[in-house]
Amino acid sequence: MVRGARQPQQPRSRLAPRLTGTVEKPPRKRRSRTEFALKEIMSSGGAEDDIPQGERKTVTDFCYLLDKSKQLFNGLRDLPQYGQKQWQSYFGRTFDVYTKLWKFQQQHRQVLDNRYGLKRWQIGEIASKIGQLYYHYYLRTSETSYLNEAFSFYSAIRQRSYYSQVNKEDRPELVVKKLRYYARFIVVCLLLNKMDVVKDLVKELSDEIEDYTHRFNTEDQVEWNLVLQEVAAFIEADPVMVLNDDNTIVITSNRLAETGAPLLEQGMIVGQLSLADALIIGNCNNQVKFSELTVDMFRMLQALEREPMNLASQMNKPGMQESADKPTRRENPHKYLLYKPTFSQLYTFLAASFKELPANSVLLIYLSATGVFPTGRSDSEGTIKECSLLISGCCFRIKT
Structure with missing residues (x-):
């Protein structure tokens, strides 16, 4: 778990099974691929025979969980957007694997740092994927509590600066991951009416895009500048602010609160x-x-x-x-x-x-x-x- 952030909670018992604390053993058909990747990763950490068996197994299990999580996450785009019964079980399996992966990297961080070379942006990428899972589950279920879960993970990424070292690497695809994270975080904050956070994120995104376009001569510069223009216009489209007697801003919401539900008209049946x-x-x-x-x-x-x-x-x-x-x-x-x-x-x-x-x-x-x-x-x-x-x-x- 990210220090200072909450551990991902299971959305519902029917959505994802409880975390058992054990990692399922990788199937035999995946062992050759995982072991090949393991040799490549551990080549810089010394001779392969010098690595303790327990640490080898830790890296092997992590590689399997990481590979499995990517497969399940990529499969989400193939699910039908309509209908409510076809995607429940698939989301459950995806949540379960990401929960195991998140807890596993927490428990074995030192071994993964030394033997796997785990970088902070990779941890941030896992947290970002979990945030996306919660957001897309909100879109499919309309349960607003999942927006708060997405916000928790996105906020932890920002507080812990998981993507801070990305700009030092000469890899534009990693910077794009960071920019997409900012765009997704802004959407979640807009839906939660966290306008102060939105304004800070827009400023940070603007600086990141300026640095990105200055360092890399890519074809998507116009697209990212258009993203900035769209979010600025979106914020300006609703400029109304409610103030208290002491001129502090009151957080207002268009959602239905318990105290705001109108009474039934006479003769209507609940x-x-x-x-x-x-x-x-x-x-x-x-x-x-x-x-x-x-x-x-x-x-x-x-x-x-x-x-x-x-x-x-x-x-x-x-x-x-x-x-x-x-x-x-x-x-x-x-x-x-x-x-x-x-x-x-x-x-x-x-x-x-x-x-x-x-x-x-x-x-x-x-x-x-x-x-x-x-x-x-x-x-x-x-x-x-x-x-x-x-x-x-x-x-x-x-x-x-």
């Missing part, structure tokens, strides 16, 4: 219908966005979420902690975020969501797209009665 799924689509031209997340999509997804448990305890009024700690926890509605999808993608996600919709549940469709208004079709008061939304060449007609 639990009659529940919002289970939401399809949030952004397809406007020239819209402010960052990382395929437009401003309106950003606000809408937060409006459909409850506050994370630990964040809610800080923001709720005194005396309301008891309600936040009740064992009965209501899940957030599952969301699909689609930025400029094709009609085929929109139809596929809509069909998959409707197919898995539970009984007495509701599917919300939020569609933000460029309007196409017909000419000469208005009533006597000049009110438009009909318009269309344009998505990937297909028009959706809307009547008012």
Whole structure:
């Protein structure tokens, strides 16, 4: 575990099994590949016969876990983005292997430093992958508590300066890893409304990009400068600040807090219908966005979420902690975020969501797209009665 940061907690019992403390033995079919890599790694540490058997096994097990974690992580991109049943078991295996890898490098850090040559940026890369796992699991489950787990790992990377030595190596691909880490960290902080941290990260990212473009003449300089422009425009799009009587900034959130839930209207029955799924689509031209997340999509997804448990305890009024700690926890509605999808993608996600919709549940469709208004079709008061939304060449007609 990173000193000063929390150990990665298992998101749920059904997501990943508990850490047993033992590392599974690598299959025989992988031994030759791992042993070949082991010889290459240990060549600088002295004769291979002089290395104790226990240390050899430690490096072998670490190489196996590292290789297995990369395979599972790379396989995540092949999982379908729609549907909720196909990816659960795969995420569970991936979390389990990364948990073992993280604990293993903590327990055997000295041996890995001496025999494997473990560098700090490699530890940071493992922590960054775990942060990505938590973030993507949040996207698939809408459970905001996983955002806090992602923030913990990303914050630990920054506090422990795991990527600090990357700039001293003449390897642009390592610097790109660092830049991508900053971009992902900014997205998580935006979703958690940590604007002070966001501003610091943007300043650090700007300095890193300037150093990167100065040292390496690469083709992606324009792309990284565009990233800076997008995040700056995203921050400026919501400049409202709430101040206390002493002029200190109050952290506000678009998420639903325990104290902010409206009362039911007279005659309404609790639990009659529940919002289970939401399809949030952004397809406007020239819209402010960052990382395929437009401003309106950003606000809408937060409006459909409850506050994370630990964040809610800080923001709720005194005396309301008891309600936040009740064992009965209501899940957030599952969301699909689609930025400029094709009609085929929109139809596929809509069909998959409707197919898995539970009984007495509701599917919300939020569609933000460029309007196409017909000419000469208005009533006597000049009110438009009909318009269309344009998505990937297909028009959706809307009547008012």
